[in-house]
Amino acid sequence: MKASGLIVSVQAPEGSPLRDPDVIAAMAEASLRNGASGVRLESPEHIGAVRSRCPDALIVGLWKRTYPGSSVYITPGWEEIRAVWGAGADVVALDATERHRPGGETLEQLISRARRELGALLMADVDSLANGLRAAALGCDWVGTTLYGYTEATAACQPPAWELLPQLKQQLPAAVSLICEGGIASPQQTRGALDAGADAVVVGTAITGVDLQVAAYVKAC
Template identity: 55%
Template sequence: MLQQTITEVVRGGLIVSCQAPPDSPLAAPEIIKAMAQAAVLRGAVAVRINTPEHIRAVRQGVNVPIIGLWKQVLPETPVYITPRFADAMAVAAAGADVIALDATERSRPEPLAPLIERIHTELGKLVMADIDSVASAAAAVSAGADWVATTLFGYTEATAAETPPSWELLTALVQTLSVPILCEGGIASPAMAAKALALGAHAVVVGTAITGIDRQVEVYRQALRSE
């Protein structure tokens, strides 16, 4: 699928993140594939999938764009979303159309700009930069990122005290950057997703509120225990 076509396909649409904790029964590739198929059947314009194994399974079941990533916990860096070119290469080989990676301004195993350049030139894939601030978003765009997503707001050391989504961050990104801005993180209702689009988001990514059974059960259980 042509890069510009992918960007247009997802415009104004819902992207569903189909993931599960490694220790969950839902983490079986066939179940992740079924989640993705159900999401697409009901109108998702794309899916976001973690690990090459899951991407390969999902690629066999859907014909919409796959935003692929590979979460890797490395001892020398807090960056864990597709931190190295080798990870991006594995994600691309598995069938992803877009490579999502951590583009926050934290210490990383490989410099961001050369990483994005290699993804473009050697893999021929779009890059979705997961950021946590206007500064990291601007740096990611300068480094060559094709899309910017608010994925990591609230999940980095600098933003840990904040609760996503940040409408202020989304608005600032839309107003200051020329690339598509995707709203991801903390979208817990259809009304919130609609608000993100109204504020100028190119598309909206929803995960936990739709596919996060493990996390949703934990939240309900905790609420009931607190009563």
């Protein structure tokens, strides 16, 4: 399955009144009705709610969970992969950086098991060219710049990943979809990401991040 167009990340932070399955599902439906090609959702509960309300939606699913001794939190292990897929995701997004994973599971093991036991399509959330190419070689169908600027190795980098995108486009296999995610804040930047080689662009905070957007406006006031 090739990615294309705009994918809206419909998420809400812990403690937000928006972090309700019905609210998430309504925002997802509004995004899809207005032309989004798919939605990116966090947690099995929210994935299930959107799948029920929007049965034909393209859903990229993940589950953010933290464990002691590891900085990996986007679908970090087998339990999370299985739950996200079982909730109705079409594509499972997972951290595909080189960082140590909880429980000693390796990226190679997780990708192999997800393909073998679930037949799941996988999106690799990466921070670098090397990790993107490695994820594709291991069997990920999509590669996204999601973690560029958010890992220890790229802490000095500022998303969007304008430098990384053309490098990935040039070196990834043609069958692998390239996703620009992180820091896209306007329609113009979305067009720029597509022009830089992305097959699809994920936009979250700029569209659905009411909590962060309002806080930014209040701070400016």
